[in-house]
Amino acid sequence: MMVGRLISVEGIEGAGKSTQVARLAAWLRGRGLRVETTMEPDGTRLGGRVRQLLGELGGLDPLAECLLFAAARAEHVRRVLRPALDAGAVVICDRYVDSTVAYQGYGRGVPLEVIAGLNRLATDGLVPGLTIVLDLDVTEGLRRARGRPPLSAVLRGDLDPDPFERLGLEFHERVRKGYRAIHEREPERVVLLDAAQPEAAVAAAVRQLVVARLGLGAPA
Numbered sequence: 001m002m003v004g005r006l007i008s009v010e011g012i013e014g015a016g017k018s019t020q021v022a023r024l025a026a027w028l029r030g031r032g033l034r035v036e037t038t039m040e041p042d043g044t045r046l047g048g049r050v051r052q053l054l055g056e057l058g059g060l061d062p063l064a065e066c067l068l069f070a071a072a073r074a075e076h077v078r079r080v081l082r083p084a085l086d087a088g089a090v091v092i093c094d095r096y097v098d099s100t101v102a103y104q105g106y107g108r109g110v111p112l113e114v115i116a117g118l119n120r121l122a123t124d125g126l127v128p129g130l131t132i133v134l135d136l137d138v139t140e141g142l143r144r145a146r147g148r149p150p151l152s153a154v155l156r157g158d159l160d161p162d163p164f165e166r167l168g169l170e171f172h173e174r175v176r177k178g179y180r181a182i183h184e185r186e187p188e189r190v191v192l193l194d195a196a197q198p199e200a201a202v203a204a205a206v207r208q209l210v211v212a213r214l215g216l217g218a219p220a
Contacts, residue, residue, distance in 0.1 A: 005085055006126065007210065008096035011134035012176050014144030015195045016202065020134065021094045023203040024210065028090055031217045036084040039094035040073060043080050047072035062108035066118060069100050073122040081126060090216060097123060098131060098182050098190070106178025107171050127189070130213045132206060133179045134195035138172040141195075 007024070009017045018039075025035045041047035050072045054060065060068075073096075084091045097119045104110045183190045191213070193205050211218045 005089070005214075005216075006081065006091050006093065006128045007214070008093045008098065008128040008131045009134065010095060010098050010102070010131060010179060011195060012136060012138060012141045012172055012179070014141035014146075015134035015136045016144075016199065017094050017134060019199060020132075020202060020206055021092050023199075024206050025092055027203075027207055028210070028217050033216065034087075034089045035092065036080075036089045037092045037094070038076070038080050038084075040076060040096055040099065041069060043076045043093075044072065046075045062104055062110045063114070065108065066100060066104045066110050066115060069104070070118040070122045073097070073100075073119070077123050077126050085126075093128070096128060096131070098133070098179065101182060102175045102178035106181065107167075107175040129189075130209065131186075131190045132209060133183060133190060133192050134202065135176070135179065135192045136195040138169060138176055142169070142172060 009021050009024075011017050021037055021039075025037045028035045041050045050068045053068065054065070081091055081093070100115055100119060101112065105112045105115045180192065183192050191209055193202060193209070195202055197205070207217065210216050
């Protein structure tokens, strides 16, 4: 099992994941570290197609949704994550296994044991050394998300809303509770950060965590 140099960043819609991934990557690169950033499911050609299918079809069965994400994750681990880690990079991933637990498990009702099995199969034991969950009030997160084109739409070249952004408030509340439950189960790996703070304050807290938990970016 490879741990310690893979960092995942999680959270509800609008929590600021992509912004914080970019800020952390720039900070670590400024300290001489090799850093690779990626995202799920869009980190591979297959994952991009999965995102496109979800947007086009809509209303898929939750288990079918899970299986699509597991396929994209298996490709991502083998084509992107492991090669970068083997080359000595710090890899920062915008969404990883916990997204499936929170969204398809707590949000959509797929049994958690089913998701755990799919994640084990897809990741082949690749676990982040640190997972940062950007915690935010759901109403505020959706307000932020709906005030900008979703990244998935930019990648597709259109402005169709993300299929998960279209789901109701109760769904997103369940997702947030799911992330909190994951943190409670695995506090050594998963840390909650208050994403309602100003962007710079969140970035500073992320940096402190990365230094404290992983020793990355610390002064020599």
